Amino acid sequence: xxxxxxxxxxxxxxxxxxxxxxxxxxxxxxxxxxxxxxxxxxxxxxxxxxxxxxxxxxxxxxxxxxxxxxxxxxxxxxxxxxxxxxxxxxxxxxxxxxxxxxxxxxxxxxxxxxxxxxxxxxxxxxxxxxxxxxxxxxxxxxxxxxxxxxxxxxxxxxxxxxxxxxxxxxxxxxxxxxxxxxxxxxxxxxxxxxxxxxxxxxxxxxxxxxxxxxxxxxxxxxxxxxxxxxxxxxxxxxxxxxxxxxxxxxxxxxxxxxxxxxxxxxxxxxxxxxxxxxxxxxxxxxxxxxxxxxxxxxxxxxxxxxxxxxxxxxxxxxxxxxxxxxxxxxxxxxxxxxxxxxxxxxxxxxxxxxxxxxxxxxxxxxxxxxxxxxxxxxxxxxxxxxxxxxxxxxxxxxxxxxxxxxxxxxxxxxxxxxxxxxxxxxxxxxxxxxxxxxxxxxxxxxxxxxxxxxx
Amino acid sequence: xxxxxxxxxxxxxxxxxxxxxxxxxxxxxxxxxxxxxxxxxxxxxxxxxxxxxxxxxxxxxxxxxxxxxxxxxxxxxxxxxxxxxxxxxxxxxxxxxxxxxxxxxxxxxxxxxxxxxxxxxxxxxxxxxxxxxxxxxxxxxxxxxxxxxxxxxxxxxxxxxxxxxxxx
Ligand SMILES: [Zn+2]
Numbered sequence: 001x002x003x004x005x006x007x008x009x010x011x012x013x014x015x016x017x018x019x020x021x022x023x024x025x026x027x028x029x030x031x032x033x034x035x036x037x038x039x040x041x042x043x044x045x046x047x048x049x050x051x052x053x054x055x056x057x058x059x060x061x062x063x064x065x066x067x068x069x070x071x072x073x074x075x076x077x078x079x080x081x082x083x084x085x086x087x088x089x090x091x092x093x094x095x096x097x098x099x100x101x102x103x104x105x106x107x108x109x110x111x112x113x114x115x116x117x118x119x120x121x122x123x124x125x126x127x128x129x130x131x132x133x134x135x136x137x138x139x140x141x142x143x144x145x146x147x148x149x150x151x152x153x154x155x156x157x158x159x160x161x162x163x164x165x166x167x168x169x170x171x172x173x174x175x176x177x178x179x180x181x182x183x184x185x186x187x188x189x190x191x192x193x194x195x196x197x198x199x200x201x202x203x204x205x206x207x208x209x210x211x212x213x214x215x216x217x218x219x220x221x222x223x224x225x226x227x228x229x230x231x232x233x234x235x236x237x238x239x240x241x242x243x244x245x246x247x248x249x250x251x252x253x254x255x256x257x258x259x260x261x262x263x264x265x266x267x268x269x270x271x272x273x274x275x276x277x278x279x280x281x282x283x284x285x286x287x288x289x290x291x292x293x294x295x296x297x298x299x300x301x302x303x304x305x306x307x308x309x310x311x312x313x314x315x316x317x318x319x320x321x322x323x324x325x326x327x328x329x330x331x332x333x334x335x336x337x338x339x340x341x342x343x344x345x346x347x348x349x350x351x352x353x354x355x356x357x358x359x360x361x362x363x364x365x366x367x368x369x370x371x372x373x374x375x376x377x378x379x380x381x382x383x384x385x386x387x388x389x390x391x392x393x394x395x396x397x398x399x400x401x402x403x404x405x406x407x408x409x410x411x412x413x414x415x416x417x418x419x420x421x422x423x424x425x426x427x428x429x430x431x432x433x434x435x436x437x438x439x440x441x442x443x444x445x446x447x448x449x450x451x452x453x454x455x
Numbered sequence: 456x457x458x459x460x461x462x463x464x465x466x467x468x469x470x471x472x473x474x475x476x477x478x479x480x481x482x483x484x485x486x487x488x489x490x491x492x493x494x495x496x497x498x499x500x501x502x503x504x505x506x507x508x509x510x511x512x513x514x515x516x517x518x519x520x521x522x523x524x525x526x527x528x529x530x531x532x533x534x535x536x537x538x539x540x541x542x543x544x545x546x547x548x549x550x551x552x553x554x555x556x557x558x559x560x561x562x563x564x565x566x567x568x569x570x571x572x573x574x575x576x577x578x579x580x581x582x583x584x585x586x587x588x589x590x591x592x593x594x595x596x597x598x599x600x601x602x603x604x605x606x607x608x609x610x611x612x613x614x615x616x617x618x619x620x621x622x623x
Contacts, residue, residue, distance in 0.1 A: 002524070033478055033480075033481050033482045033484045034481045034482055035482075079487070079489070137487070139564075141562075141563050141564040142563070142564045143563075144562070144563030144564065145563035145564045145565055146563075147563075148563050152530070153495075154497070154500070154530070154614060155530045155587060155614050156587055158567060158613055158614055158615055159559075159574050159587055159588070159589060159614070160559045160562055160563070160566075160574055161562050161563030161564065161565055161566045162559070162561065162562050162563040164561075165557055165559045165562070165574055168557030168558075168559075168574075169555040169556060169557045169574070169575075169576050170555070171557075172555050172556060172557060172597070173554070173555035173597070176555075176597050217560075217561065218558070218560040218561065218571075219560060219561045220557045220558065220559050220560060220561070220574075221557050221558035221560065222557075223557075225561075266530065266584075266587075267585075268530075268576055268584055268585035268586060268587055269528070269530070269584045269585075270584075271524070271526060271583050271584065299554070299555055299576070299585075
């Protein structure tokens, strides 16, 4: 049994409060030949500067930035080392210092965390965080292979050369232990792809039935194609500020808390360990559970997500996640990764994850809706941008601007699409607090971010 | 004395291979070939990969009496993450039980097995971790006993030099 050092469990404390004031993104597509990568990042950055009701002009804000953090998953895809320098120059931000951040699928969340640290430390009072991925230089199966090199190249990559084959064993294990049916997983795909139909930027919107999901082509049993995210080209950006700058720029800033956790690259190396308890959980609560599942987190759960939530809830003073969060954006790269995370972040106790779906809590109008943006399944997974874009979607919900950014004809036009007649608002009514999970590998790096209305 | 290159006027000619257009509808997209070879070391794990070609499943074990865990690792690792001591090689049983599994139906480019095939994760007695592999015959279930088979002739010098078959 692995236990944690006292010092390791210290809760992070910002030296200065951190705020998010603006966000932007591109449309997301499988193949995006119209624009070069730096042109896509400019599109997201300009949207962030121009469309967030900021009280300074775009060029005044440009003159206020001191630091930039960039998220990119894989040099393989871009085929360009030091992409950050190329983008930073293209955005006209030299000679400000910038860094590139890489933590697999959690790259976006990690980039936000690093930007927040720059603000909290006082290095900057206005910081750009932008991310991108251009996965369309190679065909899909080559892309699958590239991504599978984010499994262990010595012991795992050759066993599948596709990431679904590293999630599928977890799905089969989860099904056996917690009675998770194919139908519940399919419901998540149906929900998120449906929500994506309201998002002009979505890559894979669609009205599907559970049967269609289950009859779609098998990737790695039991995960079907419609349960897997696709490869995307696109970008997203957010602006982080300290308190003074936040209110100078915006009448609707949100406060940011974010923390991360990690675990082995190979899920198979995970030895049994203590469950770090969330604020709403009681010592001894999992005694019976651990008798039945002595290998926690095993193949069922993610220690990295649990650890990140353990820290983030304490940073933000969240006592009861399900009661206090008005919406969440989860890393639904696969339906199963979505389900696994419900226990980790305390939307349900471990072992009762399925109930978050079956109770209706996860739907718009439910207690704590998940992935109203369309998620990774429906909208995008331009990996380096993903954890930033999820934050942007949460920000716009908290500012009650969902309808503008998803319903205004100009965004449908920008994406080259027609707004569907069936479009309806997924704005959550007067939300106060949102959470997003940015997740890498089979749970190698996870950040949990919390955004709270601050006006 | 012959002039050095940097002392000469030079006439340059193109020796590359022109790129072909892949798409020209919305923007020019060019075909940009990449062909690479890396020289990858197995480092201190060489005994493991060599062991496979000799029909042995080799794990590492921490034998430091002061180590809080003294775990046995397969996949092996040379250094103990709990106490930072160098670990010891041990031969572990070439049999175990299926912990979980999947059928790989659609695989990425370069896959070396004919799809579909069963990928399995094997629990081995005395080993603290779980070991990924593939089941060369039969249909897996959680808890199924399996035994390892080794590619001792014409080895691939990769993890594919070991696979599993039913043991019941
Ligand atoms: Zn040790």
